Amino acid sequence: MSRLRRGQVKIKTGPIVLLLTIGLAIVVTSVTPRVKEYLRTRKKESEVEGTSATGELKKALRIAGDPWSGYYIFRSEKFRSQLMASKVRYTYKEELDLAKRFEGLAKGEVDIAVTTIDGYTVNGTKSDYPGVITWVIDESYGGDAIVGSEKVQTLDDLDALPDLPRIAFAEGYPSEHLLNAMMTQFKKKVKPVPVASSKAALDLLKTGKVDAAVVWEPETTNAQKEVKGCRVLISTRDMVEFIVDVAVVSRKLVAQDPDLVEEALRAYFATLKYYQKDPARMTEAIAQDAGVPMETAQKIQQGIRFVNLPDNAFRWFGVGGPDASEKVSRIVQETIEIQRAQSRLTANPLKDPFSIVNRTILERAMKGEEGPLAKKFTTPVKSPEPTPEKPVAYRELTPDEWERSEKVGTLDVAPIYFSPGSSELAKDDRDFIDDVAKKISPYPRLRLRVIGHSSPGGDAKASAALSEERARVVAEYLGKAHGLTKARVQVLGKGGMAPLPRKPNEPTRGYQARCQRVEFILVSLD
Structure with missing residues (x-):
């Protein structure tokens, strides 16, 4: 009998070998189909990448938004083709829940979330503001309005009603911010009636269940046609820099791949310029995208003021010299003040409004308009000088x-x-x-x-x-x-x-x- 070294145990190996052989056979039998399927799938993907444009797309960009016509540029094939020219794969996801849109930024599932400033300040708190406002998309110009019934022809008429006035609004949308501003600036006590959409708000007004409604186009136009004596009490046409749509870019993406962010920005403004050269083309695109008649699409388009690249830099972010103006941080602060006044925010969630604003990407884009990055795009991105801001001229009235x-x-x-x-x-x-x-x-x-x-x-x-x-x-x-x-x-x-x-x-x-x-x-x- 052989001696065992210290710590050794003598084991009969025959049964173990048999067990291992049987186990291996079972594993191979069960795994082999999966392995084969994986190899077939990977081979197919390799063939697709090797024989199509898919393999040429080196980066991916994911944007989340909603059906608002102001975001049409992001849904357009022109924008997609601009990104493909820069070898960027692109997806646009509709997410109606703003809080989830920003959670996507925080989790790394979304690269850019499009939203209004008021939407970000109040809904970004849950995810600790995971992105930065990098450019302004558009400003509402009459697209959002408060409309009154026959017995409410002015905002002051709300005070004359026997009961607390009921106003329907789409909860979580810019409608809510417009209603909050009206209650704050004109000190109106009302009973807000939250609903799911602008159309739902109009439906309540049509049936007499509310005294007024906060709506956007096409409901603003439809309300005046379909509700007897209906009148626009106040709209964003009367206001400036109030409901502002912005692109909120993931902080992680800005830090790790600023080139991709700049490519997205350039593709966006090249596409915007393409449509602004031909407003009729834009109207047709909005009509098709929203599924509305051309006449309605024109109304929608009139209620949106898109902001081009130079105006973004010079008029909104303070980029471009000593005469440039910075508005975004001020609007963020004013928005928070209104939301606090109406208890949408209990405290100021931002120590500094600049903490959710980024200027560096715009600075890069403006400095490199003629650089190698700009030459990647099929449509030249160079834009005209910033639009001069003219004060409103008031003529004498009789x-x-x-x-x-x-x-x-x-x-x-x-x-x-x-x-x-x-x-x-x-x-x-x-x-x-x-x-x-x-x-x-x-x-x-x-x-x-x-x-x-x-x-x-x-x-x-x-x-x-x-x-x-x-x-x-x-x-x-x-x-x-x-x-x-x-x-x-x-x-x-x-x-x-x-x-x-x-x-x-x-x-x-x-x-x-x-x-x-x-x-x-x-x-x-x-």
Whole structure:
């Protein structure tokens, strides 16, 4: 008998060999079909890659969005062909849930999410803002609106309803932000009625279940046709830089492959330029993409203002010299303020709005417009100079034109009171008027009616003159301190003809002081 070394155990090997042989046979029998299938599949893929354009596409780009016509460029074959020219494989995924869209960025399943700024600020919190705003796609110009029923012809009519007004809106869409802004800037108390879509909001208005609805095209046009007495109360045509669509790029992609991000940006703007050269082609493409008639597609197109490459750099991101302006971070901050005012955000989620903004890709693109990267594209990407930003020119209106102007709503501002018989502004009053200037800044297409009031009683003629003088003093301060042109402002004095309701047991002196006030009403000539 042989001796075993320390730690060795004598084992009979025959049974083990037999067991291993049987086990191996079982494994081979079960795995072989899978292995064969894998090899066949891989061989087929290799053949496809070797004999088609698939093998030439070295990178992949995944974009998530929704059916909004402003995102059509990303769905177009022209955009896809631009990327293929740069050997980039491309997919566009529709994801209606914004939070999931941004979760895709965080998980590395999406490279670019297209969204509105308000959509990102409120829904990006759940995934800790996994992307950066890299370029502006478009700005809504009348595409989104609040429309009222026959009994609601102005925003102030909402206050006159016997019950809390019900307003339908598409939850999670820019409609919600427009409604929040209206409630904040005009201090309206309403009962929001969340629905799934713009069409669903219009359906509730048509059946009389709500007093107003927040909609977008084509429902904005359809509402005025299909609902008796329906009127647009306010729309993004009256506003600027409010509902802004942007491309949010994965932070990881920006850090690891900025060339791919720049290629995507260049492909996008080359495609946009292709369509902007022929607006009729764009209308036809939108009609086909949205499945609507050409007339409706034209309305949709009129409600979208696309932003080209130079304007992105010079007007929105502050790239291009000392005269360039940076707007994106300001809009982010203003958006968050509105969302906090309506409790959509409980606190400011961003210490610095620039933390979700990236300028470097635009800087690279602008510096390299004639460089080797630009030459990869079939359509030259070089764009004209930035579009000059012209201030709105207000012509003088006749008294009849002012009379015909349509009331939009009364701004929510701190009351400006005057001492009895005085039209002199106190320092606190100037601070309140500064707030007025801030609140009207999003509405450059609307005019301002400044109305002075005095307490009831006394000489009617003298009261009217004093109240008009008070309104004039306020309007002049707006002009000197904030550049409001005279042609934009109508000054009126109502004297004691429109006193405030008196509170129960309110002392006479306090009531009369409260009636000596100035109010601010936005009006439209459309």
